[in-house]
Amino acid sequence: MEDLHVLIVGAGITGLLLAQALKKASIPHTIFEAEVSATAYRPRQWGLSIHWSYPLLRKILPQELFDRLQEAQCDPYYTNPDVENLNIYNGSTGEQMTVMPEPHHRRFNRARMRAFCAQGIDVQYSKKLASISYPTSDTVRVHFEDSTSATGTLLVGADGTHSRIRRQLLGPEKGAATSASTAEESFVFTNTMVRYPNPEHAKFVRALHPVFYMGLHPEGGLFWVSPQDVPDPQDPSSWTFQLFMNWRGQAPADGTNILPELKAWAPKLVDPWKSAIEWLPDDTFVQAQKIGYWMPIPRDNMGGRVTLAGDAAHPMAPFRGQGLSHCIADVSSLLSQLELFITGSGSLPKPTFAEVITAYDSEVIARAGDEVETSLQTMRFLMTWDKVQQSASFTRSADPNAAALKILAAKT
Ligand SMILES: Cc1cc2nc3c(=O)[nH]c(=O)nc-3n(C[C@H](O)[C@H](O)[C@H](O)COP(=O)(O)OP(=O)(O)OC[C@H]3O[C@@H](n4cnc5c(N)ncnc54)[C@H](O)[C@@H]3O)c2cc1C
Incomplete structure (x- = not known):
C-alpha cells in the first residue's frame, strides 16, 4: 500500500488527542478543522468528567502534557482525591439517595481542554469537509x-455529533443523529453558565461539594451543579458554574428564554438547588438545548x-458522563491497531490495513454502542x-463496561 498517512477531520478533543497520539508514535498525519482558528470555538460550553479513561491519557499524550493536565480542569487549583464521590440527592427533601464513587476522576473545562490538547499540533483551520x-484502491x-x-x-472522521463523514458513509437517514427528546417522551434540556456576583452566594452554591452534585425531583427533574471555571480560588465572585438542569416537558421554540420555567422549579427544591436557581441574575439567558444520540452500526x-x-x-x-471517556478509548484502540x-x-x-481498521x-x-444505549x-x-x-447511576455507578475494561487492560 501507499505510505501510511492519516487524515483527521475535526479538531475537537477527539481529533486533537488522536493527533497527539499519532505524533507521539511518529505516524504521519494531518488534521483539519472547519472553524477559522484555535480560539473560535463554539459558544456552548460545559464541564467534562472523566474517570476510568484517565490512565489511557498517559499513553496518548506526551509525558510533559500528561503531567500538566490539571491546567485544563474546571478548577485548576483543585487537587483530586484518588476517588471522587458524586452524591445524588432527592432534590425535594435533601436526602442522599446514592453515591457514585469515581476513581481517577478529573473534570475538564471543555474550551480549556481543547486548547490544551492543541498544544504542539499543527491544525489546518478553515477546512470544512x-x-x-x-482516487485509488488504497487512498482516500x-x-x-x-x-x-x-x-x-x-x-x-472526528467531526462530532452531526458528522458529515458518517452521513456520507451511511446516507442521510441512517447516518443522522436522533433527538433524545421525542414526541412520545419529551424533555427540556438546559445547560447554563452562570456567575453569582455576590461571593457569599457562590460559596454557598459550592459548599455541598467542590466538584459536582446532582438532585433528582419526584416530578421528573434532574438538577446538576458544578463549577465550570475558577480563575481565582480566593474570589468566589469570579467563579462560573454549570447548571445542567433538565425536566420532563415540551421544549419551547428555539431562541426562547426559559429562565421563568427554570425559576418555577426553585420552590419545589431544597437548598442548595433552590438558591442556585433563585439567585440566577435576571438577565440570564436559559435556552432549551438539543441532545442527540446515534447507535453505532456496522458499515x-x-x-x-x-x-x-x-x-x-x-x-x-x-x-x-461517559462520552469523552469513550472518545479517549477510541484513540487508544485505534493507535493500538x-x-x-x-x-x-x-x-x-x-x-x-483493512483487517486492523475493521477490528x-x-x-x-x-463498546460504545452499549454505552449509547445505557446512557439513553x-x-x-x-x-x-x-x-x-x-x-x-444507581446500579453500575460510573464503571466502564466489559468492553471498555478490555481496552484498559490492553494499555499495559
Ligand atoms: C451538556 C453536555 C455535557 C457533557 N458532559 C460530559 C461529561 O461530563 N463527561 C464526558 O465524558 N462527556 C460529556 N459530554 C460529551 C462530550 O462533550 C463529547 O463526547 C466530546 O466533547 C466529543 O468530542 P469530539 O471531539 O468527538 O466532538 P466535538 O467536540 O463536537 O468536535 C468535533 C469537531 O469537528 C469539527 N467539524 C464538524 N464538522 C466538520 C466538517 N465538515 N469539516 C471539518 N471539521 C468539522 C467541529 O468544528 C469540531 O471542532 C457532554 C456533552 C454535553 C452536550
Missing part, C-alpha cells in the same frame, strides 16, 4: 468547501480507508421517579 472520494481524498483537497491512506469502511472516532462514532446522551499493522505481533502473520470499528461498535436509558430512568433506582 464537503465530500470524500477514493477529502475535499473541502474552499475547493482544496488532501489525500491519505486513512480518513478518521463499509472502504477497505479500511475510512473510520470514525469520538462523538462522530457514538454521540450519546450525557447523563452518565495502527501499531499492530506497523510492527505485527510476534510470530503471528502481519494483519492487513477497530468492531471494537468501537460493541439512564437519562429516562433518572427522570422517572419509580425507575430512578434501576438507572445505571
Whole structure:
C-alpha cells in the first residue's frame, strides 16, 4: 500500500488527542478543522468528567502534557482525591439517595481542554469537509468547501455529533443523529453558565461539594451543579458554574428564554438547588438545548480507508458522563491497531490495513454502542421517579463496561 498517512477531520478533543497520539508514535498525519482558528470555538460550553479513561491519557499524550493536565480542569487549583464521590440527592427533601464513587476522576473545562490538547499540533483551520472520494484502491481524498483537497491512506472522521463523514458513509437517514427528546417522551434540556456576583452566594452554591452534585425531583427533574471555571480560588465572585438542569416537558421554540420555567422549579427544591436557581441574575439567558444520540452500526469502511472516532462514532446522551471517556478509548484502540499493522505481533502473520481498521470499528461498535444505549436509558430512568433506582447511576455507578475494561487492560 501507499505510505501510511492519516487524515483527521475535526479538531475537537477527539481529533486533537488522536493527533497527539499519532505524533507521539511518529505516524504521519494531518488534521483539519472547519472553524477559522484555535480560539473560535463554539459558544456552548460545559464541564467534562472523566474517570476510568484517565490512565489511557498517559499513553496518548506526551509525558510533559500528561503531567500538566490539571491546567485544563474546571478548577485548576483543585487537587483530586484518588476517588471522587458524586452524591445524588432527592432534590425535594435533601436526602442522599446514592453515591457514585469515581476513581481517577478529573473534570475538564471543555474550551480549556481543547486548547490544551492543541498544544504542539499543527491544525489546518478553515477546512470544512464537503465530500470524500477514493482516487485509488488504497487512498482516500477529502475535499473541502474552499475547493482544496488532501489525500491519505486513512480518513478518521472526528467531526462530532452531526458528522458529515458518517452521513456520507451511511446516507442521510441512517447516518443522522436522533433527538433524545421525542414526541412520545419529551424533555427540556438546559445547560447554563452562570456567575453569582455576590461571593457569599457562590460559596454557598459550592459548599455541598467542590466538584459536582446532582438532585433528582419526584416530578421528573434532574438538577446538576458544578463549577465550570475558577480563575481565582480566593474570589468566589469570579467563579462560573454549570447548571445542567433538565425536566420532563415540551421544549419551547428555539431562541426562547426559559429562565421563568427554570425559576418555577426553585420552590419545589431544597437548598442548595433552590438558591442556585433563585439567585440566577435576571438577565440570564436559559435556552432549551438539543441532545442527540446515534447507535453505532456496522458499515463499509472502504477497505479500511475510512473510520470514525469520538462523538462522530457514538454521540450519546450525557447523563452518565461517559462520552469523552469513550472518545479517549477510541484513540487508544485505534493507535493500538495502527501499531499492530506497523510492527505485527510476534510470530503471528502481519494483519492487513483493512483487517486492523475493521477490528477497530468492531471494537468501537460493541463498546460504545452499549454505552449509547445505557446512557439513553439512564437519562429516562433518572427522570422517572419509580425507575430512578434501576438507572445505571444507581446500579453500575460510573464503571466502564466489559468492553471498555478490555481496552484498559490492553494499555499495559
Ligand atoms: C451538556 C453536555 C455535557 C457533557 N458532559 C460530559 C461529561 O461530563 N463527561 C464526558 O465524558 N462527556 C460529556 N459530554 C460529551 C462530550 O462533550 C463529547 O463526547 C466530546 O466533547 C466529543 O468530542 P469530539 O471531539 O468527538 O466532538 P466535538 O467536540 O463536537 O468536535 C468535533 C469537531 O469537528 C469539527 N467539524 C464538524 N464538522 C466538520 C466538517 N465538515 N469539516 C471539518 N471539521 C468539522 C467541529 O468544528 C469540531 O471542532 C457532554 C456533552 C454535553 C452536550
